[in-house]
Amino acid sequence: MTVRLAVVGAGAFGVKHLQALAHIDDVEVVAVVSDDLAQAHSVADRFDVPEALNSYEAVLARPDIDAVLLCTPTPLHTSQTKQALLSGKHVQVEIPLAESWREAREIGALAKDSGLVCMVGHTRRYNPSHQWVHQRIAAGEFTIQSMDIQTFFFRRTNVNALGEPRSWTDSLLWHHAAHSVDLFQYQTGRPLTVANALAGPLHPELGIPMDLSIQLKTDIGQICTIALSFNNEGPIGSHFRYIGDTATYVAHYDDLFTGNGEQIDLTDSFSSSDGVELQDRDFIGSVLTGHRPLTSIEKIIHCYETLGVLEGTL
Numbered sequence: 001m002t003v004r005l006a007v008v009g010a011g012a013f014g015v016k017h018l019q020a021l022a023h024i025d026d027v028e029v030v031a032v033v034s035d036d037l038a039q040a041h042s043v044a045d046r047f048d049v050p051e052a053l054n055s056y057e058a059v060l061a062r063p064d065i066d067a068v069l070l071c072t073p074t075p076l077h078t079s080q081t082k083q084a085l086l087s088g089k090h091v092q093v094e095i096p097l098a099e100s101w102r103e104a105r106e107i108g109a110l111a112k113d114s115g116l117v118c119m120v121g122h123t124r125r126y127n128p129s130h131q132w133v134h135q136r137i138a139a140g141e142f143t144i145q146s147m148d149i150q151t152f153f154f155r156r157t158n159v160n161a162l163g164e165p166r167s168w169t170d171s172l173l174w175h176h177a178a179h180s181v182d183l184f185q186y187q188t189g190r191p192l193t194v195a196n197a198l199a200g201p202l203h204p205e206l207g208i209p210m211d212l213s214i215q216l217k218t219d220i221g222q223i224c225t226i227a228l229s230f231n232n233e234g235p236i237g238s239h240f241r242y243i244g245d246t247a248t249y250v251a252h253y254d255d256l257f258t259g260n261g262e263q264i265d266l267t268d269s270f271s272s273s274d275g276v277e278l279q280d281r282d283f284i285g286s287v288l289t290g291h292r293p294l295t296s297i298e299k300i301i302h303c304y305e306t307l308g309v310l311e312g313t314l
Contacts, residue, residue, distance in 0.1 A: 001026065001288060003026060003028070003066050003090075003284050003287050004028050004030050004064055004067070005021070005027055005028065005029050005030065005065070005066065005068070005069060005284075006029070006031040006032075006033055006053075006059045006065050006068050006069070007021075007029055007031070007032050007049075007069045007071065008033040008034075008056055008059065008068055008069065008070050008071065008080070009033070009034065009070065009071030009072040009073075010033070010034035010036070010042075010043040010044075010071075011034075011071065011164075013071040014034075014043065014071035015043060015046075017276060017280060018032075018046075018049075019047075019276075020274060020276045020277035020279075020280045022047065023272070024277070024280060024281055024284055026284055026288060027280075029049050030049070030050060030051060030065060031050070031051040031052070031053050031059060031065070032047075032049050032051070032052050033052075033053045033056055033059055034052075034054060035054055036054070037053075037054040040053060056080065056083070057083075060084065060089060061087070065089065066090060067089055067090035067091065067092070067117070067287055068080075068084050068089050068090075068091050068092075069092045070091065070092065070093040070094060071094050072094075073166070073168040074096060074168060074170065074171065074174070074175060077093050077094070077096065077097060077098065077099075078097070078099070078103045080093070081107055081118065082106075082107060085107075085110050085111060085114045085116055085118060086114075088114075088116070089116070090116050090117040090118070090283075090286075090287045091116070091117070091118050091119070092117075092119045092120070092121065092280075092283045093118075093120055093121065094120075094121040095120060095122055095123070095175060095178055095179065096120075096171070096175050096304075097297070097300070097304060098304060099171065099174045100308065101304055101308030102308075104301060104304035104305075105301075107297065108297045108301050111296075111297045112297075112298070117283065117286045117287050117293065117296070118296065119282070119283050119286065119295050119296050119297070120295050120296075120297065120300050121279065121295070122178070122179065122182050122183075122303070123179070123275045123276060123279055124179050124180075124186075124240075124275075125182070125186055125295055126275040126276070126278040126279040126294065127251065127253055127254050127278075128254050128256070128266045128269060128270045128272075128273055128275065128278075129240075129249075129254055129255055129256035129266070130183060130240070130251055131270065131278075132256055132266055133187065133242055133249055133251065133256070134186070134187060137187060142242075142245070142246050143244055143245045143246075144187055144188055144222050144244050145222060145244055145245060146222065146223045146225070147184055147187075147222075147223075147224040147225070147240065147241065147242055148224075148240075148241040149183075149184075149224065149226045149227070149238065149241070150226075150228075150238065150239050151172075151176045151177075151179075151180065151226070151228045151229075151238040152227075152228075152229050152232035152234065152235070152238075153176075153229070153230050153236045154231070154233055155170070155210075155230040156203075156210075156231065169206050169207070170208075170230075171208060172208070172209065172211075172212045172228045172230065173197070173209075173307060173310060173311060173314075176228055176238075177212065177214055177226060177228060177307065177310070178303055178304070178307060180214075180226045180238070180240070181214070181216065181226070181303050181306050181307060181310075182303035183240070184216055184224040185303060185306070187242075188218050190218035190219055190222065191218065191219050192216055192218060192219075193217055193218065193219050194215065194216065194217035195214075195216055195217075195306050195310055195313070196214070196215045196313050197212060197213065197214045197215075197311075197313045197314050198212070198213040199211070200231075209314070210229065210230040210231050211228065211230070211231060212226075212227075212228040212229075213226070213227055213228075214228070214310060216306075237252065237253065238252070238253075239251070239252050240252075243259075249264075253275065254273055254274060254275050279295070282294055282295075
């Protein structure tokens with residue numbers, strides 16, 4: 001069986017997923033969808049996808065399409081995920097699932113009732129660096145005492161990951177902090193007893209805080225400190241420092257280092273060195289076999305509850 005998939009959104013992350021999907025068997029990308037039809041054609045041609053469309057509704061109406069992968073602007077994630085589920089389509093939606101705890105709960109209930117695969121792009125769970133650490137934790141070889149996370153970008157204007165202007169506003173809390181909050185909860189496997197956040201001044205035009213500080217604590221005392229900024233001049237992206245009882249590790253996307261900066265060779269540890277490809281493999285496999293993927297809604301929903309608590313402390 002082959003999963004027939006439409007990639008919705010032809011921007012930076014739509015392209016990233018198409019690059020990953022090109023390495024996966026049992027999936028056929030049948031359409032690229034974008035409001036900008038010229039962009040859809042350009043990306044479809046680049047990846048030899050047979051159709052370029054500018055109507056999401058047309059995709060949902062087609063019985064020959066099994067699943068959708070949503071790489072659209074954040075404000076559309078909730079409504080488009082609901083539409084997919086109500087249309088009988090399996091769905092993977094890029095992070096974040098929603099921009100409120102209420103919306104996340106609604107989709108969680110709908111996904112449960114539908115019986116369909118509904119998965120969220122919490123890629124950190126799949127990055128080989130973090131998965132290698134998770135395996136050490138599961139084996140009892142490493143226990144987290146604290147995590148220190150930095151997520152830094154330079155976005156004083158409203159641009160995407162490619163530096164292109166966009167019409168919607170990204171959120172440090174509901175998007176970028178979601179990665180780190182979920183990862184801490186996944187890696188510790190413990191309930192939180194403390195969740196606090198501090199926000200810097202609002203941007204005069206974008207209307208969002210450009211700097212955030214988040215502090216988390218589990219019931220057995222493990223702590224996480226997260227610093228996020230859209231004001232940072234310098235290298236962009238996220239660095240995760242795991243400080244544990246037996247070692248210190250530093251993860252940067254798919255790469256992993258010791259606390260002293262020595263790179264750990266993960267070459268033969270996973271089927272791919274690309275976290276997005278591993279994520280997409282899990283999605284396609286779950287559609288085919290019915291297993292619940294690592295980032296199905298029921299497995300990541302606690303993150304959105306925590307984000308709701310954090311929003312209340314700002």
